[in-house]
Amino acid sequence: MEIILKEDIIGLGYKNDIVDVKRGYGRNYLIPKGKAVIASESAKKVLAEDMKQQAHKLAAKKAEAEKKAAALENVALEISVKVSATGVTYGSVTAATVAEELEKKGFDVDRKIITMRDIKKVGEYEATIHFHKEVEVKVPVTVVAENAPKAEVKSDNVDTEKETGKTVDTVETAELEQKESVEEADDTKTAE
Incomplete structure:
Protein backbone atom coordinates (compact mmCIF):
# COMPACT_ATOMS: atom_id res chain seq x y z
CA MET A 1 0.00 0.00 0.00
CA GLU A 2 1.44 3.39 -1.01
CA ILE A 3 0.98 6.26 1.42
CA ILE A 4 2.17 9.86 1.77
CA LEU A 5 3.60 10.67 5.20
CA LYS A 6 2.30 13.82 6.89
CA GLU A 7 5.12 13.85 9.49
CA ASP A 8 8.56 12.37 10.10
CA ILE A 9 8.40 8.78 11.33
CA ILE A 10 11.72 7.30 12.43
CA GLY A 11 12.43 4.05 10.62
CA LEU A 12 9.81 4.69 7.94
CA GLY A 13 10.41 8.05 6.30
CA TYR A 14 10.14 11.81 6.44
CA LYS A 15 7.27 14.25 5.92
CA ASN A 16 5.93 14.22 2.32
CA ASP A 17 7.74 10.97 1.43
CA ILE A 18 5.80 8.38 -0.54
CA VAL A 19 6.43 4.98 1.04
CA ASP A 20 5.12 1.43 0.79
CA VAL A 21 3.73 -0.12 3.98
CA LYS A 22 1.67 -3.16 4.82
CA ARG A 23 -2.07 -2.59 4.49
CA GLY A 24 -2.81 -3.21 8.17
CA TYR A 25 -0.16 -0.77 9.36
CA GLY A 26 -1.40 1.92 6.97
CA ARG A 27 -5.14 1.49 7.47
CA ASN A 28 -5.19 0.67 11.17
CA TYR A 29 -2.48 2.96 12.51
CA LEU A 30 -0.95 5.59 10.21
CA ILE A 31 -4.08 6.89 8.45
CA PRO A 32 -6.42 6.97 11.52
CA LYS A 33 -3.73 8.74 13.61
CA GLY A 34 -3.36 11.39 10.89
CA LYS A 35 0.26 10.48 10.21
CA ALA A 36 -0.35 9.56 6.55
CA VAL A 37 -2.82 9.64 3.65
CA ILE A 38 -3.36 7.16 0.83
CA ALA A 39 -1.14 8.03 -2.14
CA SER A 40 -3.82 8.38 -4.81
CA GLU A 41 -3.13 10.24 -8.08
CA SER A 42 -4.91 13.36 -6.83
CA ALA A 43 -2.98 13.29 -3.52
CA LYS A 44 0.30 13.00 -5.45
CA LYS A 45 -0.60 16.06 -7.58
CA VAL A 46 -1.45 18.07 -4.46
CA LEU A 47 1.85 16.96 -2.89
CA ALA A 48 3.81 18.07 -5.99
CA GLU A 49 2.19 21.54 -5.86
CA ASP A 50 2.88 21.88 -2.13
CA MET A 51 6.52 20.86 -2.64
CA LYS A 52 6.98 23.59 -5.29
CA GLN A 53 5.50 26.22 -2.98
CA GLN A 54 7.49 25.11 0.06
CA ALA A 55 10.88 24.66 -1.64
CA HIS A 56 12.38 27.73 0.06
CA LYS A 57 11.10 26.59 3.49
CA LEU A 58 12.63 23.16 2.98
CA ALA A 59 15.96 24.72 2.00
CA ALA A 60 15.89 26.82 5.19
CA LYS A 61 15.16 23.73 7.32
CA LYS A 62 18.02 21.87 5.67
CA ALA A 63 20.41 24.79 6.27
CA GLU A 64 19.40 24.89 9.94
CA ALA A 65 19.94 21.12 10.22
CA GLU A 66 23.40 21.44 8.63
CA LYS A 67 24.26 24.19 11.12
CA LYS A 68 23.27 21.94 14.06
CA ALA A 69 25.20 19.01 12.59
CA ALA A 70 28.32 21.15 12.15
CA ALA A 71 28.12 22.20 15.81
CA LEU A 72 28.07 18.53 16.86
CA GLU A 73 30.81 17.44 14.44
CA ASN A 74 33.65 17.46 16.99
CA GLU A 146 31.78 4.76 37.35
CA ASN A 147 32.87 2.40 40.10
CA ALA A 148 35.79 -0.01 40.08
CA PRO A 149 34.39 -3.47 40.86
CA LYS A 150 35.99 -5.03 43.94
CA ALA A 151 36.06 -8.53 42.48
CA GLU A 152 38.32 -7.39 39.62
CA VAL A 153 40.71 -5.61 41.99
CA LYS A 154 41.17 -8.77 44.06
CA SER A 155 41.80 -10.87 40.97
CA ASP A 156 44.45 -8.38 39.75
CA ASN A 157 46.37 -8.71 43.07
CA VAL A 158 46.24 -12.50 42.87
CA ASP A 159 47.61 -12.41 39.30
CA THR A 160 50.46 -10.14 40.39
CA GLU A 161 51.31 -12.47 43.26
CA LYS A 162 51.35 -15.51 40.96
CA GLU A 163 53.53 -13.82 38.34
CA THR A 164 56.16 -12.31 40.64
CA GLY A 165 56.00 -14.79 43.49
CA LYS A 166 55.81 -11.89 45.94
CA THR A 167 52.86 -10.48 47.78
CA VAL A 168 52.16 -6.79 48.07
CA ASP A 169 53.42 -6.82 51.70
CA THR A 170 56.81 -8.26 50.72
CA VAL A 171 57.17 -5.69 47.94
CA GLU A 172 56.43 -2.85 50.38
CA THR A 173 58.91 -4.31 52.91
CA ALA A 174 61.62 -4.51 50.25
CA GLU A 175 61.00 -0.88 49.26
CA LEU A 176 61.24 0.25 52.91
CA GLU A 177 64.53 -1.64 53.39
CA GLN A 178 65.92 -0.02 50.24
CA LYS A 179 64.95 3.47 51.49
CA GLU A 180 66.59 2.78 54.87
CA SER A 181 69.84 1.65 53.23
CA VAL A 182 69.87 4.80 51.08
CA GLU A 183 69.32 6.94 54.20
CA GLU A 184 72.17 5.14 56.03
CA ALA A 185 74.47 5.75 53.06
CA ASP A 186 73.54 9.44 53.09
CA ASP A 187 74.24 9.62 56.87
CA THR A 188 77.71 8.09 56.45
CA LYS A 189 78.56 10.53 53.63
CA THR A 190 77.53 13.52 55.75
CA ALA A 191 79.53 12.19 58.75
CA GLU A 192 82.75 11.98 56.68
Whole structure:
Protein backbone atom coordinates (compact mmCIF):
# COMPACT_ATOMS: atom_id res chain seq x y z
CA MET A 1 0.00 0.00 0.00
CA GLU A 2 1.44 3.39 -1.01
CA ILE A 3 0.98 6.26 1.42
CA ILE A 4 2.17 9.86 1.77
CA LEU A 5 3.60 10.67 5.20
CA LYS A 6 2.30 13.82 6.89
CA GLU A 7 5.12 13.85 9.49
CA ASP A 8 8.56 12.37 10.10
CA ILE A 9 8.40 8.78 11.33
CA ILE A 10 11.72 7.30 12.43
CA GLY A 11 12.43 4.05 10.62
CA LEU A 12 9.81 4.69 7.94
CA GLY A 13 10.41 8.05 6.30
CA TYR A 14 10.14 11.81 6.44
CA LYS A 15 7.27 14.25 5.92
CA ASN A 16 5.93 14.22 2.32
CA ASP A 17 7.74 10.97 1.43
CA ILE A 18 5.80 8.38 -0.54
CA VAL A 19 6.43 4.98 1.04
CA ASP A 20 5.12 1.43 0.79
CA VAL A 21 3.73 -0.12 3.98
CA LYS A 22 1.67 -3.16 4.82
CA ARG A 23 -2.07 -2.59 4.49
CA GLY A 24 -2.81 -3.21 8.17
CA TYR A 25 -0.16 -0.77 9.36
CA GLY A 26 -1.40 1.92 6.97
CA ARG A 27 -5.14 1.49 7.47
CA ASN A 28 -5.19 0.67 11.17
CA TYR A 29 -2.48 2.96 12.51
CA LEU A 30 -0.95 5.59 10.21
CA ILE A 31 -4.08 6.89 8.45
CA PRO A 32 -6.42 6.97 11.52
CA LYS A 33 -3.73 8.74 13.61
CA GLY A 34 -3.36 11.39 10.89
CA LYS A 35 0.26 10.48 10.21
CA ALA A 36 -0.35 9.56 6.55
CA VAL A 37 -2.82 9.64 3.65
CA ILE A 38 -3.36 7.16 0.83
CA ALA A 39 -1.14 8.03 -2.14
CA SER A 40 -3.82 8.38 -4.81
CA GLU A 41 -3.13 10.24 -8.08
CA SER A 42 -4.91 13.36 -6.83
CA ALA A 43 -2.98 13.29 -3.52
CA LYS A 44 0.30 13.00 -5.45
CA LYS A 45 -0.60 16.06 -7.58
CA VAL A 46 -1.45 18.07 -4.46
CA LEU A 47 1.85 16.96 -2.89
CA ALA A 48 3.81 18.07 -5.99
CA GLU A 49 2.19 21.54 -5.86
CA ASP A 50 2.88 21.88 -2.13
CA MET A 51 6.52 20.86 -2.64
CA LYS A 52 6.98 23.59 -5.29
CA GLN A 53 5.50 26.22 -2.98
CA GLN A 54 7.49 25.11 0.06
CA ALA A 55 10.88 24.66 -1.64
CA HIS A 56 12.38 27.73 0.06
CA LYS A 57 11.10 26.59 3.49
CA LEU A 58 12.63 23.16 2.98
CA ALA A 59 15.96 24.72 2.00
CA ALA A 60 15.89 26.82 5.19
CA LYS A 61 15.16 23.73 7.32
CA LYS A 62 18.02 21.87 5.67
CA ALA A 63 20.41 24.79 6.27
CA GLU A 64 19.40 24.89 9.94
CA ALA A 65 19.94 21.12 10.22
CA GLU A 66 23.40 21.44 8.63
CA LYS A 67 24.26 24.19 11.12
CA LYS A 68 23.27 21.94 14.06
CA ALA A 69 25.20 19.01 12.59
CA ALA A 70 28.32 21.15 12.15
CA ALA A 71 28.12 22.20 15.81
CA LEU A 72 28.07 18.53 16.86
CA GLU A 73 30.81 17.44 14.44
CA ASN A 74 33.65 17.46 16.99
CA VAL A 75 31.64 16.49 20.08
CA ALA A 76 32.53 13.26 21.87
CA LEU A 77 30.56 11.96 24.83
CA GLU A 78 31.88 10.09 27.85
CA ILE A 79 29.17 8.48 29.94
CA SER A 80 29.93 7.03 33.38
CA VAL A 81 27.77 4.09 34.44
CA LYS A 82 27.76 1.66 37.32
CA VAL A 83 29.24 -1.67 36.32
CA SER A 84 28.99 -5.14 37.85
CA ALA A 85 32.01 -7.29 38.70
CA THR A 86 31.65 -9.03 35.32
CA GLY A 87 31.84 -5.74 33.39
CA VAL A 88 28.13 -5.50 32.51
CA THR A 89 26.36 -2.20 33.15
CA TYR A 90 23.46 -1.88 35.55
CA GLY A 91 20.74 -0.85 33.11
CA SER A 92 21.72 0.32 29.66
CA VAL A 93 22.82 3.47 27.89
CA THR A 94 20.04 4.51 25.50
CA ALA A 95 19.25 7.35 23.12
CA ALA A 96 17.60 9.18 26.03
CA THR A 97 20.87 8.98 28.01
CA VAL A 98 22.80 10.38 25.04
CA ALA A 99 20.24 13.22 24.69
CA GLU A 100 20.69 14.08 28.39
CA GLU A 101 24.49 14.16 28.04
CA LEU A 102 24.22 16.39 24.96
CA GLU A 103 21.89 18.71 26.89
CA LYS A 104 24.52 18.98 29.66
CA LYS A 105 26.98 20.15 26.98
CA GLY A 106 24.50 22.77 25.73
CA PHE A 107 22.95 20.98 22.74
CA ASP A 108 19.17 20.59 22.58
CA VAL A 109 18.60 17.29 20.76
CA ASP A 110 15.38 15.28 20.88
CA ARG A 111 15.96 11.64 21.82
CA LYS A 112 13.63 10.54 19.01
CA ILE A 113 16.09 11.61 16.31
CA ILE A 114 18.98 9.65 17.88
CA THR A 115 19.46 6.10 16.64
CA MET A 116 21.76 3.62 18.31
CA ARG A 117 21.61 0.21 19.86
CA ASP A 118 21.25 -0.03 23.61
CA ILE A 119 24.67 -0.24 25.24
CA LYS A 120 25.16 -2.79 28.02
CA LYS A 121 28.96 -2.98 28.29
CA VAL A 122 31.84 -0.59 28.80
CA GLY A 123 33.49 0.48 25.54
CA GLU A 124 33.37 2.82 22.55
CA TYR A 125 30.20 3.18 20.47
CA GLU A 126 28.56 5.54 18.00
CA ALA A 127 25.20 7.35 18.03
CA THR A 128 23.67 8.73 14.83
CA ILE A 129 21.62 11.92 15.06
CA HIS A 130 19.20 12.55 12.15
CA PHE A 131 18.49 16.30 11.91
CA HIS A 132 17.01 16.13 8.40
CA LYS A 133 16.46 13.40 5.82
CA GLU A 134 19.70 14.49 4.12
CA VAL A 135 21.64 15.61 7.21
CA GLU A 136 22.93 13.32 9.93
CA VAL A 137 25.93 13.33 12.24
CA LYS A 138 27.68 10.50 14.08
CA VAL A 139 28.71 11.20 17.67
CA PRO A 140 31.26 8.92 19.39
CA VAL A 141 30.05 7.65 22.77
CA THR A 142 32.51 6.20 25.27
CA VAL A 143 31.00 4.28 28.17
CA VAL A 144 33.28 4.09 31.22
CA ALA A 145 32.89 2.40 34.60
CA GLU A 146 31.78 4.76 37.35
CA ASN A 147 32.87 2.40 40.10
CA ALA A 148 35.79 -0.01 40.08
CA PRO A 149 34.39 -3.47 40.86
CA LYS A 150 35.99 -5.03 43.94
CA ALA A 151 36.06 -8.53 42.48
CA GLU A 152 38.32 -7.39 39.62
CA VAL A 153 40.71 -5.61 41.99
CA LYS A 154 41.17 -8.77 44.06
CA SER A 155 41.80 -10.87 40.97
CA ASP A 156 44.45 -8.38 39.75
CA ASN A 157 46.37 -8.71 43.07
CA VAL A 158 46.24 -12.50 42.87
CA ASP A 159 47.61 -12.41 39.30
CA THR A 160 50.46 -10.14 40.39
CA GLU A 161 51.31 -12.47 43.26
CA LYS A 162 51.35 -15.51 40.96
CA GLU A 163 53.53 -13.82 38.34
CA THR A 164 56.16 -12.31 40.64
CA GLY A 165 56.00 -14.79 43.49
CA LYS A 166 55.81 -11.89 45.94
CA THR A 167 52.86 -10.48 47.78
CA VAL A 168 52.16 -6.79 48.07
CA ASP A 169 53.42 -6.82 51.70
CA THR A 170 56.81 -8.26 50.72
CA VAL A 171 57.17 -5.69 47.94
CA GLU A 172 56.43 -2.85 50.38
CA THR A 173 58.91 -4.31 52.91
CA ALA A 174 61.62 -4.51 50.25
CA GLU A 175 61.00 -0.88 49.26
CA LEU A 176 61.24 0.25 52.91
CA GLU A 177 64.53 -1.64 53.39
CA GLN A 178 65.92 -0.02 50.24
CA LYS A 179 64.95 3.47 51.49
CA GLU A 180 66.59 2.78 54.87
CA SER A 181 69.84 1.65 53.23
CA VAL A 182 69.87 4.80 51.08
CA GLU A 183 69.32 6.94 54.20
CA GLU A 184 72.17 5.14 56.03
CA ALA A 185 74.47 5.75 53.06
CA ASP A 186 73.54 9.44 53.09
CA ASP A 187 74.24 9.62 56.87
CA THR A 188 77.71 8.09 56.45
CA LYS A 189 78.56 10.53 53.63
CA THR A 190 77.53 13.52 55.75
CA ALA A 191 79.53 12.19 58.75
CA GLU A 192 82.75 11.98 56.68
